[in-house]
Amino acid sequence: MAENGKRRPALEGVASAERALTLLSAFRKGDRALSLAELADRTGLVKSTIMRLAISLEEHGYLAREDDGAYRLDAEVLRLGTIYTQSFRLGAHVMPVLEELVARTGETAAFYIRRGEQRLCLYRVDSPHLLRMHVRVGDALPLDNSAIAQVLRAFAQRPLPGYVATLDLPIVTMGATDPHTGAMAAPVFGPGDKLAGALALSAPVIRWTAEAQAAVRPILAEAAAALTRRIGGEMPERPLVAAE
Incomplete structure (x- = not known):
């Protein structure tokens, strides 16, 4: 021994x-x-x-x-990819939430995870509007200053960095990735308060007026909390941030 x-x-x-x-x-x-x-x-x-x-x-x-x-x-390669997809049960919980978000807001809903220095679109349900951002499932985008990237960077760290306490969730950014598109994102947590991913809505900036954002933000926050509960997680308390 x-x-x-x-x-x-x-x-x-x-x-x-x-x-x-x-x-x-x-x-x-x-x-x-x-x-x-x-x-x-x-x-x-x-x-x-x-x-x-x-x-x-x-x-x-x-x-x-x-x-x-x-x-x-x-x-x-396809065989292994199929096995991975079938074994990744998160989708059974995420997809109904995305579908409900689209039904309630009319905008595109997606779920992203961090992969190195990129954000990977793992699940997505498109808005019924023809004018929308065309990101596909499996697309990897940079960890830029978008709301989605900010969530993936900040909440993946343990202990949480001090600036997390100042974030106004869900995070909203306009034109960070594309000048014509806005994004809104909130963290979703799995067991052990580990970040599972970012739940996001995206829409053309012309549709996301201040009034539209105000109406949508509580819907997204509610959906992120509900999804966290479904996958066995718990939203962490803000005081758990690291001391500056």
Whole structure:
């Protein structure tokens, strides 16, 4: 038995596995197939290394090679993505909340999570209006100064930073990501007061007058609190912020 206080030795990743994952991550939304030169440019790997990695990835169904020599993602990637989607039960709780928000406000509702220095749109229900911001599920946007990004940055930290006590929730920003679009966001928490994501509404700035914002803000705040309860979380008390 290991002695109390004895630390495990630090472990390092496997370089070849990291290179293979880098190769798969080179594919972006909209790509059908990438040439060897494009893969080398995006990954920084030499072509001979890419070709060796591609052989193994082809054998396991992650890549397929086209007749012209270009590479595309293969069925194993879809299989794993489907398993992930089916196992991610958060959607069963989030989607009804988004649908209700759209029904009550007439604006687009979405749920974002933080992925590194990006915000990922995990779920979304579009406004019935033709004029709306066109973000799709799976789109990753920067952690800019938008209301959504501010929520993901501030409430992911523990203890909460001191400035959180001064935030007027839900946070509202106009034109932070797109000059014609406004966003409104509130945090949603899971078990252990851990941030689950940001519940957000977006609308063209021409529709979000001061009166419209005032009407929508309590609806979004109520929805964020309800979703927090549904997924087993609890809204943290503001006094839990770190001392400045």
